[in-house]
Amino acid sequence: MELASGPAALALMALGALVIGYSKTALGGLAVVAVAIFATVMPAKESTAAILTILIVGDVIACWHYRRDPDWSLIRRLLPAVVPGLLLGTLFLGAIDDEALRRSIGAVLLVLLLLQLGVRWRSGDAPSTVHRHPAAAWAAGSGMGFTTMTANAAGAVMTLYLSAAGIDKRRFVGTSAWFFLIVNLAKVPFSVGLxxxxxDDVVRALVLSPAVLVGGLLGYATVRLISQRTFDVAVLLASAFAAGALLVG
Structure with a gap:
């Protein structure tokens, strides 16, 4: 594998690593910006593995910050359903070419953005109990398995599921952090098999880990300082830009 080279590429990857750290300790939907960045500086298929190693670094940092906050009952409900999505996503990655994958990532992000907008539109309503239904957990888990394997973009699906659960901000971020640490570690053998x-991806993640750490600290501070609604608007705008860049690029 040939590493992306040059100061501009390195600067963009450092920015992507910063965004990953920030999203892991604040709101996962922002990670789609890093997905778009890495898919523009290196081949789309290779970018999924390059980002995976950096995501795991971010997961570890986030799990440390929110080590007392995860809702393990929600995590246990979702994990079994992830496996079919991972398998389907692996088959999809093995069958699709690089350009089609890039546009598929953009399409996935756009669909998830629209779903997030729908959730925000209904945010004035009382939290529903739909997340407790086994079918909802299996649909969300399978969707996260597929989108994380193909586009590293399952944070938006998790946002939908946890928004329906109506849990508080720290438990929201803590549950996402621990869930994705487990899922991303499970993706490693699939990515190796493909x-x-x-x-080189591990080395790159180690080199970029200081940027991930800085982003994680900034995200942790943000959760404590600004309102959830203000931050959500910024994330949705960033998601729209990322999806559009991939679709037209």
Whole structure:
């Protein structure tokens, strides 16, 4: 595998790593910006593995910050359903070419953005109990498995599910952090089996880990300082830009 090179590419990847750290300790939907950045500086398929190693660094940082906050009952409800989505996503990655994958990532992000907008539009309503139904957990878990394997973009699906659960902000972020640490570690053998994950990706993640840490600290501070609604609007705007860039790029 040939590493993306040049000061501009390195600067963009550092920015992507900063965004990943920020999203992991604040709101996962923002990670779609990093997905778009990495898919523009290197081949789309290779970018999924490159981002995976950096996501795991961000997961570890987020889990440390929110080590007392996860809702393990929600995590246990979702994890079994992730497996079919991971398998389907692996087959999809093995069958699709690079350009089609890039546009597929953009389409996935756009659909998830529209779903997030729908949730925000209904945010004045009382939280529903739909998340407790086994069918909802299996649909959300399978959707997260597929979108995380193909586009590293399952944060938006998790947002939908946890928004329906109506849990508080710290439990929201803590549950996402621990869930995705488990899922992203489970994705490693799939990425290796597809020939996408290499030692270079691990080295790159280590080099970029200071940027992930800085982003994580900024995100943790943001959760404490600004309102959820203000931050959500910024994330949705960033998601729209990322999806559009991939679709037309």
């Amino acid at each position: 020939g996408l994950l290499h030692a």
